[in-house]
Amino acid sequence: MFCIGIYSSLKKTGELNLYSSLQEEKLNIKPGSNGTNSVKLGKCHLILAQKKIKNKQMKSLFNYIKEVIYAFVSLAKGLLLTLRYFITIKKVNITEEYPNNRTTTISVKERFYGEVVLPHNENNEHKCTACTLCQMACPNNSIQIISKQIETEDGKKKRVLDKWVYHLDSCTFCYQCIDACPQDAIEMKNSFELSVYDRTKLIYQLNRPGSKLKEKPTVKEQQS
Amino acid sequence: MISMIEFTDITAWIHSLLLSVLTPTWTYIVELALSGVTALVVLLVCVIIMVYMERKVAGFMQLRWGPNRVGPYGIFQVIADVIKLLLKESFSPNRADKVMFNIAPALALCVSLMALAPISWAPGLTMWDTNIGILFITAISSMGVIGILMAGWSSNNKYSLIGAMRSGAQIVSYELSAGLSIITAVALAGTLSTNGIIQSQADGWWILKGQIPAIIAFLIYVIASTAECNRAPFDLAEAESELTAGYHTEYAGMQFGIFYLNEYINMAIVSIIASTLFLGGWMPFHLPFDYPVVQTFNHIMDFIPTWMWFFGKMFLIIFFMMWFRWTFPRLRIDQLLKLEWKYLLPISIVNLLFAAVIIVLHWHL
Structure with missing residues (x-):
């Protein structure tokens, strides 16, 4: 046509x-x-x-x-x-029905910045040397490293971690403390249910009572 | 057998019942009122289903769940919304044209309900069985813009006015290609009566029998009627990102609710007309061949009741329109007019010529 x-x-x-x-x-x-x-x-x-x-x-x-x-x-x-x-909505839907599935199927990505933690191993040892680099890196003073002097067996004086105080109420989850840490002692967990009714409860001490610094293997041990 | 009870039996029973109680004049009046109320109630139930369906379809197509808080699967969401709208205050803005402002929603609703009259709901169930049913519907459906223009003009708000003017331009444009595709179907059927058109599809729907022109006409009609209903992707009249809500920016409460209802009633009517013209209305799915297998198939199809066919087709086309809404982005006003005047109108004219050739040469089945 x-x-x-x-x-x-x-x-x-x-x-x-x-x-x-x-x-x-x-x-x-x-x-x-x-x-x-x-x-x-x-x-x-x-x-x-x-x-x-x-x-x-x-x-x-x-x-x-x-x-x-x-x-x-x-x-x-x-x-x-x-x-x-x-x-295929049942398969492709990515909605989390949050309050309903908080104990069952909820999945939060590993990369989510929740709260700072100081991991301990099974011997109640952490890797923090109390160098305060994280405290200096923190832009809003959420971290307070309290250290103490102790005397080792061979008479040397040594500065070790006493209290790793974490003020969650002022933390912005910026990850700069973790970047600053030379020992990889601290990391961020993906937990997100952090709210409480009283803000004084938001001040945590991250090192467990009685925990101590994880000794690095000496050169001799490494060679053997 | 359930399919033995027809709607005509029920209407005849009601008629004889009323006649035994009332005089013939009163019977006539009561029957008029009854048929109107029945049609309205059926339509309102459809609208409630459609609103829920729209929100669910929207959710599913956007990887969401849709409403799921009020009742199981959120089925009472619409009822909660209606109660909210009913309880809200309807007020008119300062310096608005109060009379026109308050009339506009009612007028828009009236106009869209008028198109219900010649619709054939089931065999023998037509409110106004006239021989110019489709002509009446085409005449009425373009009147819907009056309510929108009135609402936009009387709101004393430039966004409303822009929205109403856009709607006017849009409906005037798209009326043409919708009309031409209606003419294609009418030419194939050879009648303007809705009942006649459906009867002519007893041995197969026009979309199958009418070859390629019928398919093209159906597509064009669906596109143009989506535009006539002011639905996305043609919802320039209420483009919320530009005009807040277009012509119903100033409306609140149930006056807004009526505009909302009006949109869905228009959708229902448009899809009923599309199914009447191209998909055989309440007519079961029949194949236009004469083999014994096909005859058996046709006979099996007859066992599905006509109301199921009617509402099934209606909701199928409504689903298409929702599908378009949640897939396509909104057109700009120049793109909207370009689509109509440069593409749909020339194509539908050429398509009508093709259809005429096919009809004249008896190439349709």
Whole structure:
């Protein structure tokens, strides 16, 4: 139908007639006198121009149809995506129904910054050397390292951790203390249910009572 | 057998019951009131289902659960919303045109309910069985913009006015291609009566029998009617990111509720018309062939009651419209008009020509 429309419009403007008559002349071009040839060559250019016009119209029509088809294809892609979600909602849904599933299926990513913890091993040993780098790195003074002097067996005086005080009420969970720690003594847990009714309860002592620094293996031990 | 009880039996029973009590004039009046109330109640129940369905479909398509707090699976959410809307105060802003402001929602609702009259709900169950049913519906459905324009104009708010004007431009544009695709179906059926159109699909729906033109016309009708209902992706009239809420920005309480209801009633009517024209209304799914297997199949299909076919098709098209809403982004106003005038209208005109050729040459099944 489109082609018929284009054909008739071309016919109406006389372009098609001109085109066909010129086409006939084009076939009659023979090597002859230069003058006539040059005229005919000019006519040849005209033919090419006419052809271009026709091509342009065909091309725009082609582009129109292509646009419509492309539009439908791309819309169908979107529709299929949402239909897939609609059908497989039980699998693809990522909503946590939080208060209902807090004890069952809840999953919080490991990378979530919850609270700072000082891990202890089974011998009640931690890795904190009380260097206070975390305290200095903390932008809002949430960390307070209280150290004490002790005397070791061989009579040396040594500074060890007494209290690792963590003020959760002012912590912004910025992770800078963990970055600053040279011993990797502290880390962040993904626990998030941290609210309490009294803000004085938000001050924690992270090192357990009676815990001590985990001794590093000496050079001799490492070699053996 | 359940399918032996037809709606015509029930109506005949009610008619004889009323006649035994009342005079014929009063019987007529009571029957008129009864049919109107029944249609309204059925439609309101459909709207309640649709609102719940919309929220669930929206949730599922966006990887959410949708409403799930009020009642099991959130089924009482809509009722809670309606109670909230009923309890809220309806007020009109200062310097608004008070009369027009208060009339507008009612008028919009009236206009969309008027389109219910010629709809064929089941065999023999039509409120106004006229021979120009589809013409009446096309005439009425473009009147819906009056309520919107009135609301936008009388609110004394430029956002409302812009929204209403956009809605006007949109409905005037999309009315054309919707009308042309309706004409395609009417030309195939050869009648304007809704009952006649459904009867003509007794041996197969037009979307199957009418070949490619019917499919194209159906697609265009669904697109254009989505636009006529002012639903996303064509919801420029209430584009909330630009115009707060468009024409119903200033409305509160149940006046807003009526506009909301109106949107869903329009959706229901549009999908009923689409199913009447292309999917055979209450007609069961029949195949237009003459083999014994096909005849058995057609006979099995007859066992599914007509009301199930009717509401099934209606909700199928409503699901399409919701599917569009939660998939496509909103069009800009120039894109909206470009889509209509550069694409849908030329395609539907050419499509109508094709359909005419097919009808004249009896190529349709």
